[in-house]
Amino acid sequence: MSRVGVFVCHCGENIGSTVDCPEVAERCKQMPGVVHAEDYKYLCSNPGQNKIKQAIKDHQLEGVVVAACSPRMHEPTFRRAVTDAGMNAYLCEVANLREHCSWVHEEADSTTEKAVDLVRLQLEKVKRNKPLQPIEVPITKTALVIGGGVAGIQAALDIADSGHKVILVERSPALGGHMAQLSETFPTLDCSQCILTPRMVDVSRHPNITLMTYSEVEHLDGFIGNFKATIRKRARKIDEELCTGCGECLQKCPSKDISDGFNEGLTTRRAIYVPFTQAVPNIPVIDVENCRHYQKKKCDRCVKACPTKAISFNQQDELIHVDVGAIVVATGYKVMSTEKFPEYGYGTYPDVITGLQFERYASASGPTQGVIKRPSDGKEPETVVFIACSGSRDAAKGVKYCSKICCMYTAKHAMLLKHKNHNSKAYVFYMDIRAAGKNYDEFVRRAIEEDGVKYIRGRVSRVYEEDGKLVVKGADTLLGGRPVEIKADLVVLATASLPNDGQSELARKLHVGCDEYGFLAEAHPKLKPVETNTAGIYLAGACQSPRDIPETVAQASAAAAKVAALLSRSHLTREPIVAEVNRRPAPLHSDCTGCFLCESACPYRAIGQEEILDRDGIVIKTIAKINPGLCQGCGTCVATCRTKAIDLHGFSNEQIFAEIMSL
Amino acid sequence: MRIGYYPGCSLKSSAREYEESVRALCAALDLELVEIPDWNCCGASSAHVMSADLALGLRTRNLAQAEAAGLDEVLTPCAACFSHLAEARMELADNPNKRQEVADFIGLPYSGRVRVLNVLAVLDRYRDRIAAKVKNPFRYKVACYYGCLLVRPPEVVQFDRPENPQSMDRLLEAVGAKPIPWACKTECCGASFSVTRTDVVANLSGRIVADAVKRNAAAIVVACPMCQSNLDLRRPEINQQLEQEHGIPVLYITQALGLALGIDPQQLGLQRHLVPVELPEPEPEVVTADDDDDDD
Ligand SMILES: Cc1cc2nc3c(=O)[nH]c(=O)nc-3n(C[C@H](O)[C@H](O)[C@H](O)COP(=O)(O)OP(=O)(O)OC[C@H]3O[C@@H](n4cnc5c(N)ncnc54)[C@H](O)[C@@H]3O)c2cc1C
Numbered sequence: 036m037s038r039v040g041v042f043v044c045h046c047g048e049n050i051g052s053t054v055d056c057p058e059v060a061e062r063c064k065q066m067p068g069v070v071h072a073e074d075y076k077y078l079c080s081n082p083g084q085n086k087i088k089q090a091i092k093d094h095q096l097e098g099v100v101v102a103a104c105s106p107r108m109h110e111p112t113f114r115r116a117v118t119d120a121g122m123n124a125y126l127c128e129v130a131n132l133r134e135h136c137s138w139v140h141e142e143a144d145s146t147t148e149k150a151v152d153l154v155r156l157q158l159e160k161v162k163r164n165k166p167l168q169p170i171e172v173p174i175t176k177t178a179l180v181i182g183g184g185v186a187g188i189q190a191a192l193d194i195a196d197s198g199h200k201v202i203l204v205e206r207s208p209a210l211g212g213h214m215a216q217l218s219e220t221f222p223t224l225d226c227s228q229c230i231l232t233p234r235m236v237d238v239s240r241h242p243n244i245t246l247m248t249y250s251e252v253e254h255l256d257g258f259i260g261n262f263k264a265t266i267r268k269r270a271r272k273i274d275e276e277l278c279t280g281c282g283e284c285l286q287k288c289p290s291k292d293i294s295d296g297f298n299e300g301l302t303t304r305r306a307i308y309v310p311f312t313q314a315v316p317n318i319p320v321i322d323v324e325n326c327r328h329y330q331k332k333k334c335d336r337c338v339k340a341c342p343t344k345a346i347s348f349n350q351q352d353e354l355i356h357v358d359v360g361a362i363v364v365a366t367g368y369k370v371m372s373t374e375k376f377p378e379y380g381y382g383t384y385p386d387v388i389t390g391l392q393f394e395r396y397a398s399a400s401g402p403t404q405g406v407i408k409r410p411s412d413g414k415e416p417e418t419v420v421f422i423a424c425s426g427s428r429d430a431a432k433g434v435k436y437c438s439k440i441c442c443m444y445t446a447k448h449a450m451l452l453k454h455k456n457h458n459s460k461a462y463v464f465y466m467d468i469r470a471a472g473k474n475y476d477e478f479v480r481r482a483i484e485e486d487g488v489k490y491i492r493g494r495v496s497r498v499y500e501e502d503g504k505l506v507v508k509g510a511d512t513l514l515g516g517r518p519v520e521i522k523a524d525l526v527v528l529a530t531a532s533l534p535n536d537g538q539s540e541l542a543r544k545l546h547v548g549c550d551e552y553g554f555l556a557e558a559h560p561k562l563k564p565v566e567t568n569t570a571g572i573y574l575a576g577a578c579q580s581p582r583d584i585p586e587t588v589a590q591a592s593a594a595a596a597k598v599a600a601l602l603s604r605s606h607l608t609r610e611p612i613v614a615e616v617n618r619r620p621a622p623l624h625s626d627c628t629g630c631f632l633c634e635s636a637c638p639y640r641a642i643g644q645e646e647i648l649d650r651d652g653i654v655i656k657t658i659a660k661i662n663p664g665l666c667q668g669c670g671t672c673v674a675t676c677r678t679k680a681i682d683l684h685g686f687s688n689e690q691i692f693a694e695i696m697s698l
Numbered sequence: 699m700r701i702g703y704y705p706g707c708s709l710k711s712s713a714r715e716y717e718e719s720v721r722a723l724c725a726a727l728d729l730e731l732v733e734i735p736d737w738n739c740c741g742a743s744s745a746h747v748m749s750a751d752l753a754l755g756l757r758t759r760n761l762a763q764a765e766a767a768g769l770d771e772v773l774t775p776c777a778a779c780f781s782h783l784a785e786a787r788m789e790l791a792d793n794p795n796k797r798q799e800v801a802d803f804i805g806l807p808y809s810g811r812v813r814v815l816n817v818l819a820v821l822d823r824y825r826d827r828i829a830a831k832v833k834n835p836f837r838y839k840v841a842c843y844y845g846c847l848l849v850r851p852p853e854v855v856q857f858d859r860p861e862n863p864q865s866m867d868r869l870l871e872a873v874g875a876k877p878i879p880w881a882c883k884t885e886c887c888g889a890s891f892s893v894t895r896t897d898v899v900a901n902l903s904g905r906i907v908a909d910a911v912k913r914n915a916a917a918i919v920v921a922c923p924m925c926q927s928n929l930d931l932r933r934p935e936i937n938q939q940l941e942q943e944h945g946i947p948v949l950y951i952t953q954a955l956g957l958a959l960g961i962d963p964q965q966l967g968l969q970r971h972l973v974p975v976e977l978p979e980p981e982p983e984v985v986t987a988d989d990d991d992d993d994d
Pocket residue numbers: 181182183184185186187204205206207210211212213214217219220221222250251252365366367368369370390391394440444447535536537541575576577578582583584585587
C-alpha cells in the first residue's frame with residue numbers, strides 16, 4: 036500500500052508549543068508512500084475530522100496516520116472518521132506525539148525530529164496494515180452478583196426486575212451484610228431490619244434470582260459477555276431441600292460458648308446455628324470447627340432432634356460451574372480491629388466497645404432487646420463517651436482516609452442513647468463533623484441542639500480505669516487545648532472501615548484492580564465510578580470505599596443499569612486484534628510443529644488443538660488453534676512460538692519489524 | 699555481641715547507678731559495650747535553645763565518632779540523649795548538603811550510617827535470653843513509666859507505639875512482673891523544670907506517683923535519668939504536694955531486670971537512690987489451671 040495520508044495535530048498548545056507541527060507535515064511529504072500531509076490545530080474537532088475525510092476522497096488514500104495524542108484517547112474517534120469516508124477502520128493508525136513526545140520534552144529541534152520518527156514508525160506499519168473486521172461474540176444473559184449485603188441485594192433485584200437472570204453468591208450463611216446488624220439508620224432513624232428484611236425475602240422469592248449462600252467464587256475465566264465462574268458451595272452439613280427451618284436442632288446442640296459473630300461477640304451461639312432470627316435463608320449451618328461430631332467424633336444430638344432427617348454430616352463442598360455475561364462485585368467492608376489503639380483500652384476494659392457492638396445493643400433484635408447496657412455488669416450506662424475517627428484520618432494509628440460513615444452513625448448512637456435513657460449524658464470527641472448529605476447536617480444539629488449531646492472537638496490520648504469508671508482523657512481544642520477528663524461508664528469507638536477480608540484475593544481472581552488501601556478500584560473516579568478496568572465487571576457499595584446505605588444503594592442501582600444495558604444487547608463486538616496460527620499449502624499445512632508451548636503460555640486459555648485431516652479423515656498433523664472469542668491479543672503466544680507460526684492481526688511480525696527497521 | 703555505647707553526661711554523674719546497672723546487665727547478657735571514643739555532651743536541654751547549629755554539631759559529632767570507630771549501632775540509655783542523637787540523625791538523613799555542612803563544622807566525616815537505639819530497644823532483642831536467665835522472678839506489680847522522650851515524636855524515634863508503648867511491659871513480664879494498666883505511662887514528669895520550677899515538677903510528678911501508688915504498684919520502673927531524678931530526688935516536694943508520705947521506689951529498667959537475674963544490688967547501684975529501694979514480699983506465683991472441657 037502506498038497512498039498514505041499523514042495528519043499532524045497541534046492539540047492546541049499541547050503539541051504545538053514544543054513540536055514544530057508544520058515542519059513535521061512537510062518532512063512527511065518527503066517520505067515514500069505519503070501522498071498527502073497536513074497539520075491542523077485540533078484534529079479531533081469536527082472540522083479536523085472533516086479534513087481527514089475530505090483528504091481520503093481527494094487523494095484516494097489507502098491508509099491514514101494521525102499524529103496526535105495517545106491512541107487511548109482518540110483512536111476510536113479517528114477510526115470512526117475514516118470509516119465514514121469508506122475506509123476500513125484498521126487502516127488508520129495513531130502516532131502519539133503528545134504523551135510520548137511534546138509533554139515529556141522541551142521545545143527543540145530534536146523534539147521535532149523525534150516527532151518525525153514517531154510518524155515514520157506508524158507510516159511503515161500502516162503500509163502493511165490489512166483491513167480487519169470486528170468480531171461478534173454472543174452474550175450470556177445472566178449476571179453474577181458477589182456479596183449479599185444491601186449493595187448486592189439491590190443490584191440483584193434491579194437486574195432481575197429488568198428481566199435477566201441473576202446468580203447471587205454470598206459468603207456467609209445468610210443475606211444482609213452489615214445492614215442486618217444495624218439498629219436504626221441515619222438520617223431518618225428507621226429500623227434497619229424492617230427495611231431490609233422485605234428486600235431479602237424478595238431476593239429469595241424472585242423467579243430470576245438464584246441465591247447461593249455460604250458460597251464463594253473460586254475461579255473466573257473468560258471475558259465480558261462470556262465469563263465462566265466456578266463457585267464453591269460450602270457444605271452446610273444440612274440438606275437444604277429437607278430442612279424446614281423449624282429450629283429444633285438449635286436447642287439441642289451442646290457446644291454453646293462460641294462467640295456470636297452477628298452480635299459482634301456480645302453473646303454466644305451454638306455449633307449449629309442460624310446467624311439471626313430473620314435470616315434468609317432460614318436454614319442452619321454446622322460450624323465444623325466447633326462441632327463435637329467433627330472434633331470429638333461423637334455427638335449426634337441435632338440428628339436426633341431433626342424431624343425431617345435433614346442433618347447430613349457427610350455433605351461435601353460442591354463446585355458449581357456457571358456461565359455469566361456480567362459481574363457485580365459487592366463484597367462490602369469490615370471495621371478495623373482495635374489493636375491499633377490500645378491506649379483506648381479495647382480488650383483491657385470490657386466497657387470499651389466498637390460502634391458495631393453499640394448497634395447490637397441498640398437493636399431491638401439484639402442481646403438486650405434494644406436496651407443500652409454495658410458488657411461488664413449489664414448495667415445501663417449513665418455517661419457514654421463516643422470517640423470518632425478511631426483509626427481514621429491518622430496514618431500513625433490507622434488509615435489516612437476518612438471512613439465517611441462514622442460522623443453520622445456516632446451522632447445517631449448518641450441520639451439513640453439519649454432517646455432510650457433520658458438521664459444519660461453523651462459526649463462525642465471529634466476532629467471535624469463531616470455531615471454532608473441530604474438531611475445529614477440537620478441530623479447532627481438535632482443531636483446537639485435537641486438531644487443535648489455534648490460535642491468536644493479534640494482527640495483522646497488515653498482511656499484508663501479509676502474507681503470503677505473509665506476516665507477518658509483528651510483535649511478540648513476549642514477551649515485553647517485545655518485538657519478534659521470525663522468519667523464514663525461506657526466508651527464507644529467509631530473504628531475505621533477497611534477493605535473486607537479476602538478482597539484482594541478475590542480481586543486477583545477477577546482481574547480487577549485495588550487502590551492503595553485495598554479497596555476495589557473504579558475505572559475512572561468521575562466518569563466510570565461503577566466500572567472496573569476489566570470490561571463486564573462492575574462495583575457496588577462499600578467494597579469500593581467506605582459509604583453509607585443511600586450511596587451504596589444508588590451505586591448498586593447504577594451498576595445494575597450498566598449490567599442490564601449490556602445483557603439487553605444481542606451480541607458484542609470485539610476488536611479483531613487476535614492471534615492466528617498460519618496455514619500453508621500441503622504438505623506443510625502450517626509452520627506450526629505442534630509443540631503447544633503457546634498453549635501453556637496463554638494467560639487466557641484461548642489456545643487449543645486442531646487436527647488436520649486428509650480426504651479419508653486420517654490425521655496428518657495436529658496444530659495449535661486459537662479461539663478468537665477468548666484471545667485478548669496480548670501477543671504472548673507470538674513471542675513464544677519457535678517457528679513463528681503465529682501472528683497477531685494488526686500487529687504482525689512483519690509490521691513490527693518494519694517499524695523497527697525504519698528507525 | 700558488641701554494640702556502641704554513648705553514656706552521656708548524666709550517666710557519669712547524677713545517674714551513675716543507671717550506668718552501673720546498664721553495664722552489669724549487659725555483661726550478664728554477653729553484650730559488649732564499646733564506649734564512643736572522645737564523646738561529648740549531646741547539648742542537653744540548653745544547646746538547642748541557644749544555637750541550632752551548635753546543637754546539631756554536638757549531636758552529630760558523637761555519631762561521627764562512632765562511625766570512625768567502626769560502629770553500626772549506638773546504645774544510648776539516657777532518653778534525652780537518645781532523642782537528641784536520633785533527631786540529628788533524622789535531620790541529616792535526607793539532606794546531603796546539610797550533612798556536608800555539619801561534617802565541615804565538626805571536622806569529621808559523617809555518612810549517617812550509625813543507628814541510635816535506646817535501652818528498651820536493645821534489651822527487647824535479648825528478651826528470650828533474659829527470661830531464660832531469671833534467678834529471682836521479679837514478681838511485683840510494676841508501673842512502667844516511659845515518659846515523653848523514649849517514644850515521641852514517632853517519626854524521630856521510630857520505636858514502639860507513641861501513646862501506649864509496650865516494650866518495657868514485655869521485658870518486665872518476661873521476668874515475672876505484672877505491669878499494671880495505669881493512667882500515666884507517657885505523661886510528663888516536669889523534666890528540666892526540676893531546677894527552675896520545682897513546684898511544677900512536684901505537681902506533675904506527684905500525679906504519676908499517686909496513680910502508681912493507688913494501683914498498688916510495688917515500684918515505678920523508668921528508662922530515663924531525668925524521670926528517675928524527678929520521681930526520686932524530688933520525692934520530698936512531691937510528698938508535700940500530695941500531703942502524704944509515699945515511699946514507692948523508682949527503679950531503672952536495668953536495675954529491675956538485674957535483680958531478677960540475680961545480680962548483686964550494690965553492683966546495680968541500688969544504694970544510690972534517695973527513696974530507699976525496699977520491695978515488699980513478692981506476689982505468690984499464680985498457677986493457671988488447664989481447664990479441661992466437660993464431656994456430657
Ligand atoms: C456502626 C455502624 C453503623 C452504621 N450505621 C449506618 C446508618 O445508620 N445508616 C447508613 O446509611 N449506613 C450505616 N452504616 C454503613 C452501612 O453498614 C454500609 O453502608 C452498608 O452495610 C454497605 O453495604 P454493602 O453491601 O456494600 O457491604 P456489607 O454490608 O459489608 O455487605 C457485604 C456482603 O458481602 C459478603 N461478602 C464479602 N466478601 C465476599 C466474598 N468474597 N464472596 C461472597 N460474599 C462476600 C459479606 O458476607 C456481606 O454479606 C453503618 C456502619 C457501621 C459500621
